[in-house]
Amino acid sequence: MGPTLPQRHKRPLPGSSLIGASGLCRTHVRPSVCLVDFQSTLFAPADPCADPSVDTSDARAHAALAPERTVLGAGAWIDVQRDWLAGADEAFEAMVGQVPWRAERRQMYDRIVDVPRLVHTYMLGEPLPHPGLEEARDALSAHYRPELGEPFVSAGCCYYRDGKDSVAWHGDTIGRGKSADTMVAIVSLGDPRKLALRPRGGGDSVGVTLGHGDLVVMGGSCQRTWEHAIPKVASAGPRISVQFRPLNVF
Numbered sequence: 001m002g003p004t005l006p007q008r009h010k011r012p013l014p015g016s017s018l019i020g021a022s023g024l025c026r027t028h029v030r031p032s033v034c035l036v037d038f039q040s041t042l043f044a045p046a047d048p049c050a051d052p053s054v055d056t057s058d059a060r061a062h063a064a065l066a067p068e069r070t071v072l073g074a075g076a077w078i079d080v081q082r083d084w085l086a087g088a089d090e091a092f093e094a095m096v097g098q099v100p101w102r103a104e105r106r107q108m109y110d111r112i113v114d115v116p117r118l119v120h121t122y123m124l125g126e127p128l129p130h131p132g133l134e135e136a137r138d139a140l141s142a143h144y145r146p147e148l149g150e151p152f153v154s155a156g157c158c159y160y161r162d163g164k165d166s167v168a169w170h171g172d173t174i175g176r177g178k179s180a181d182t183m184v185a186i187v188s189l190g191d192p193r194k195l196a197l198r199p200r201g202g203g204d205s206v207g208v209t210l211g212h213g214d215l216v217v218m219g220g221s222c223q224r225t226w227e228h229a230i231p232k233v234a235s236a237g238p239r240i241s242v243q244f245r246p247l248n249v250f
């Protein structure tokens with residue numbers, strides 16, 4: 001049996017803790033660049049017709065895909081949809097136990113160093129470790145096809161074991177992302193971590209904290225005109241990121 005999901009991965013009850021003492025939403029790293037107003041959905045009144053004895057949280061199919069777009073500039077944008085992945089707890093547990101995680105090492109000046117996270121990529125046609133992830137990829141392909149013109153085919157997976165695991169500033173520019181507009185869709189599982197974004201060549205960074213089941217899509221010129229990173233933090237539990245990409249985008 002795989003590890004169980006720590007209770008802290010569960011979303012707080014509406015109204016419980018996401019607004020800090022300052023009155024600012026903690027999801028937004030810098031209040032001046034609030035990217036996404038999701039309080040309206042988080043704190044939406046309960047459906048008066050809903051049967052309170054029925055827990056639909058993990059039984060439901062994916063919520064309708066209706067992400068909120070934020071234009072970053074220079075042709076780049078991000079779409080965000082909170083709590084989108086159905087069965088996120090099961091998907092997290094399946095991935096911890098079944099993905100053939102490997103540590104990466106890379107040259108840094110004259111040394112070989114560990115890349116601080118575990119990785120594995122499922123290529124075109126390879127089955128994913130949880131059916132919810134295949135449904136997610138197919139739903140993303142259908143939703144974005146008019147704009148993207150092609151499906152998402154690969155699933156890059158990253159396992160951040162704790163707050164010391166991270167990924168440095170980069171764009172996904174191996175392959176077509178270097179010269180053409182494209183999309184990278186990320187489903188986040190486990191503990192919340194900040195996805196930071198900054199324009200290449202200087203400018204203020206912005207950030208969006210990705211929680212359990214959240215979706216973010218980086219689109220347009222984002223991979224070549226902006227960079228992104230998952231910064232280290234003092235303390236965090238495990239997080240898994242699943243990045244869906246079109247053919248020949250890495």
Ligand SMILES: O=C(O)CCC(=O)C(=O)O
Nearest residue numbers: 158167172186228230241
């Ligand atoms: O962990 C994430 O959500 C981002 C990972 C990423 O940017 C990458 O692997 O290229």
Ligand SMILES: [Fe+2]
Nearest residue numbers: 170171172228
């Ligand atoms: Fe990336």
